[in-house]
Amino acid sequence: MHRLLSFASLYSPMSTNGNVIDVHDVHKTFKKRIKALQGVDLQVGAGEIFGLLGPNGAGKSTLVKILMTVVRPDRISGTFLGNSVGSKQPLARVGYLPEHHNFPGYLTGLQVIEFSGAMCRLTKRERRTNARRLLDRVGMTRWGSSRLNSYSKGMLQRVGLAQALVNDPKVVLLDEPTDGVDPVGRREIRDLLLELRDEGHTIFLNSHLLSELEMVCDRVAIMVQGRVSMQGTIEELTRDSRRHEVRCIGPCPDWITALPDATAECLEDECRISIPTDDVEAIQPIIDRLRKEGRSITRVHAVRESPEDLFMRAVVDESGTIAAPGAEIKPRRGSGGDAP
Amino acid sequence: MSQTIALLIDAYRLLNARKIFWITLVLSLLVVSSFALVGIHDHGISIAWWDLEIPELNTGSGGWSKELFYKIMFTELGIKIWLAWVATILGLITTASIFPEFVTAGSIDIILSKPIGRFRLFFTKYLTGLLFVILQVSVFTGASFIVIGIRGGVWEPGIFIAIPLVVLFFSYLFSVCAVLGVITRSTIASLLLTILFWFIIFIVQSAERSLLFFEMMNEQRVMAYEDAVDRTRQRLDKVEDPDDMERWGFLHETLDKRKAILEESESTAGNLDTWHDGLMFVMTVLPKTGETIELLQRWTIDLAELPGSTDEPSRPIIDDDDHFRLDEDRLGQDMQTALRNRSPWWILGTSFIFELVVLCFGAWRFNRRDF
Numbered sequence: 001m002h003r004l005l006s007f008a009s010l011y012s013p014m015s016t017n018g019n020v021i022d023v024h025d026v027h028k029t030f031k032k033r034i035k036a037l038q039g040v041d042l043q044v045g046a047g048e049i050f051g052l053l054g055p056n057g058a059g060k061s062t063l064v065k066i067l068m069t070v071v072r073p074d075r076i077s078g079t080f081l082g083n084s085v086g087s088k089q090p091l092a093r094v095g096y097l098p099e100h101h102n103f104p105g106y107l108t109g110l111q112v113i114e115f116s117g118a119m120c121r122l123t124k125r126e127r128r129t130n131a132r133r134l135l136d137r138v139g140m141t142r143w144g145s146s147r148l149n150s151y152s153k154g155m156l157q158r159v160g161l162a163q164a165l166v167n168d169p170k171v172v173l174l175d176e177p178t179d180g181v182d183p184v185g186r187r188e189i190r191d192l193l194l195e196l197r198d199e200g201h202t203i204f205l206n207s208h209l210l211s212e213l214e215m216v217c218d219r220v221a222i223m224v225q226g227r228v229s230m231q232g233t234i235e236e237l238t239r240d241s242r243r244h245e246v247r248c249i250g251p252c253p254d255w256i257t258a259l260p261d262a263t264a265e266c267l268e269d270e271c272r273i274s275i276p277t278d279d280v281e282a283i284q285p286i287i288d289r290l291r292k293e294g295r296s297i298t299r300v301h302a303v304r305e306s307p308e309d310l311f312m313r314a315v316v317d318e319s320g321t322i323a324a325p326g327a328e329i330k331p332r333r334g335s336g337g338d339a340p
Numbered sequence: 341m342s343q344t345i346a347l348l349i350d351a352y353r354l355l356n357a358r359k360i361f362w363i364t365l366v367l368s369l370l371v372v373s374s375f376a377l378v379g380i381h382d383h384g385i386s387i388a389w390w391d392l393e394i395p396e397l398n399t400g401s402g403g404w405s406k407e408l409f410y411k412i413m414f415t416e417l418g419i420k421i422w423l424a425w426v427a428t429i430l431g432l433i434t435t436a437s438i439f440p441e442f443v444t445a446g447s448i449d450i451i452l453s454k455p456i457g458r459f460r461l462f463f464t465k466y467l468t469g470l471l472f473v474i475l476q477v478s479v480f481t482g483a484s485f486i487v488i489g490i491r492g493g494v495w496e497p498g499i500f501i502a503i504p505l506v507v508l509f510f511s512y513l514f515s516v517c518a519v520l521g522v523i524t525r526s527t528i529a530s531l532l533l534t535i536l537f538w539f540i541i542f543i544v545q546s547a548e549r550s551l552l553f554f555e556m557m558n559e560q561r562v563m564a565y566e567d568a569v570d571r572t573r574q575r576l577d578k579v580e581d582p583d584d585m586e587r588w589g590f591l592h593e594t595l596d597k598r599k600a601i602l603e604e605s606e607s608t609a610g611n612l613d614t615w616h617d618g619l620m621f622v623m624t625v626l627p628k629t630g631e632t633i634e635l636l637q638r639w640t641i642d643l644a645e646l647p648g649s650t651d652e653p654s655r656p657i658i659d660d661d662d663h664f665r666l667d668e669d670r671l672g673q674d675m676q677t678a679l680r681n682r683s684p685w686w687i688l689g690t691s692f693i694f695e696l697v698v699l700c701f702g703a704w705r706f707n708r709r710d711f
């Protein structure tokens with residue numbers, strides 16, 4: 001039994017449910033006023049590309065910094081690579097690219113990557129070979145021995161990405177990795193991320209670029225004002241909003257309103273009927289009936305919510321107001337116009 | 341270990357990228373080579389091709405030895421003026437940015453996300469920051485060793501004690517600079533505040549020296565007036581009829597006057613003593629920059645070696661016109677002795693405790709804060 005246990009712990013360094021990151025109830029308030037995180041729950045499975053979305057100031061970077069022990073949470077429970085968050089131990093197997101990173105300009109690209117490797121306790125040889133290989137991988141071979149102060153923003157981003165990968169990390173946390181990178185570079189980075197996932201790395205991505213996230217992420221979470229408001233695959237998150245649309249010539253048929261949840265809308269000389277279902281079979285009777293009435297059907301198609309719509313839906317609350325950028329700020333005592 | 345080495349290499353690269361580091365190094369070598377251009381002979385000194393006749397400073401009647409001449413040049417000009425003053429300011433300018441740059445957003449994130457504890461990171465970074473002064477003072481002392489050896493004819497390994505002493509001296513200031521850098525995150529602010537702090541130490545030290553000087557001068561005064569009172573008393577004792585006021589009234593007057601001055605001087609001594617004790621307490625708490633550097637001279641040059649220091653101590657006197665005549669030679673020697681008698685443990689130990697307290701405070705702040 002004992003042997004079995006140690007065997008198991010050798011082969012599953014992650015928590016039992018296979019999550020690499022599994023945190024609950026994360027709270028962080030800056031300067032006693034700025035509530036950056038207010039009870040975040042987040043699970044990232046091993047081997048997936050996970051995207052964290054959210055408006056400016058939602059607390060995405062803060063969450064990543066908490067995982068990387070750069071910021072201390074007020075409260076947190078859960079694990080990161082099987083260790084409690086805040087412990088330095090798992091960090092040897094983690095790669096991190098902060099947003100607005102700032103490497104010393106007097107270093108060369110190779111030196112930055114090797115320094116990062118040394119800090120992760122790699123041997124000299126490992127650092128050397130990894131650094132060269134990674135420079136090649138991010139397309140910066142020619143620039144390896146030039147100083148960083150001669151790099152462009154996108155080049156810095158590439159080197160930053162390479163230094164995050166030098167220790168062959170299990171998990172890579174990237175805070176806006178495509179910031180400042182040209183479209184070709186973005187595509188390269190996207191492909192790199194997919195390759196990395198296929199090699200078994202878990203990738204945690206912070207980004208505003210919805211279309212980009214949609215292309216690579218297996219799962220996403222949307223964070224608004226310090227809380228995760230949605231979490232799942234894009235497929236799951238958009239499932240409820242999927243519908244079919246049928247367009248036909250002529251005025252709107254009055255029997256439509258009798259159907260559950262279906263709506264009809266009159267356009268110039270057309271009628272647009274929308275049925276909230278993703279089942280093709282379910283709309284066939286409607287088409288039949290329209291045809292029987294002798295109407296011409298101009299279009300039938302399945303509508304899926306775009307990530308942008310999804311995002312907007314997450315950001316707008318029940319009362320219909322859009323969440324303001326930034327964290328919730330507790331008003332200072334004594335200030336504010338509505339004091340009694 | 342690989343982490344420590346990486347941080348050390350990083351510190352070296354940082355210095356290497358700074359022009360001012362190399363400028364300081366070149367200036368250091370220039371200072372040493374200018375020492376080599378200065379020579380001493382039996383009627384004066386020579387600077388390159390010029391001979392200067394100086395009656396007090398030669399190997400003949402002046403009583404100097406070549407060895408002493410070069411050693412004094414090394415400790416007084418090389419260390420005290422160049423390294424502990426000019427090069428230190430250059431050093432602070434070079435290194436003041438280390439911690440503010442270390443904790444800037446975007447660069448601290450990377451290093452904190454590595455598997456290394458914050459305390460260790462802070463202290464390692466601090467120690468690697470001392471690399472500047474270690475390299476500078478080693479090169480300077482090594483070159484001086486060669487110059488003293490070739491020109492002075494003595495190979496004096498004792499001067500290498502300058503390396504730990506100057507490094508220690510610099511580390512007092514650098515600890516303050518580093519902690520201010522972590523707190524303010526600003527190079528200019530931490531540099532200016534450190535120099536201000538250094539200036540305050542300098543003021544306290546100078547004030548303490550001045551008080552010590554006044555104290556010793558007053559001691560001589562007390563001594564002189566004690567002698568004078570004794571002399572007057574003896575004179576009164578010798579006369580047949582000391583109570584004859586008409587004849588000996590002036591003696592009584594003189595005696596009273598001298599007694600009054602003696603009493604006044606004694607109470608001044610008490611006052612000076614209290615003040616001096618107060619300042620000494622402040623000194624104990626602060627790092628002792630000046631005294632740390634002076635340990636070098638103390639350990640490499642024997643007072644008896646100095647020309648003119650073998651005179652018998654004389655006594656200060658009150659002359660017949662009732663003027664107090666200070667014995668300056670004695671005052672100088674007493675000061676030297678008093679300063680040299682201060683325990684190195686006190687000088688280094690209390691300074692080191694100061695440094696440690698400052699660093700622990702900085703490490704605590706560094707450990708606690710969010711970046």
Ligand SMILES: Nc1ncnc2c1ncn2[C@@H]1O[C@H](COP(=O)(O)OP(=O)(O)OP(=O)(O)O)[C@@H](O)[C@H]1O
Nearest residue numbers: 030034036055056057058059060061062326327711
């Ligand atoms: N060191 C700090 N001190 C004070 N407030 C902070 C600090 N870091 C972050 N905040 C605040 O916390 C909130 C969340 O910031 P965070 O950087 O996590 O947002 P974000 O989601 O990454 O935004 P963006 O998309 O613009 O990068 C913001 O309101 C910000 O003002």
Ligand SMILES: [Mg+2]
Nearest residue numbers: 060061062099
């Ligand atoms: Mg951010």
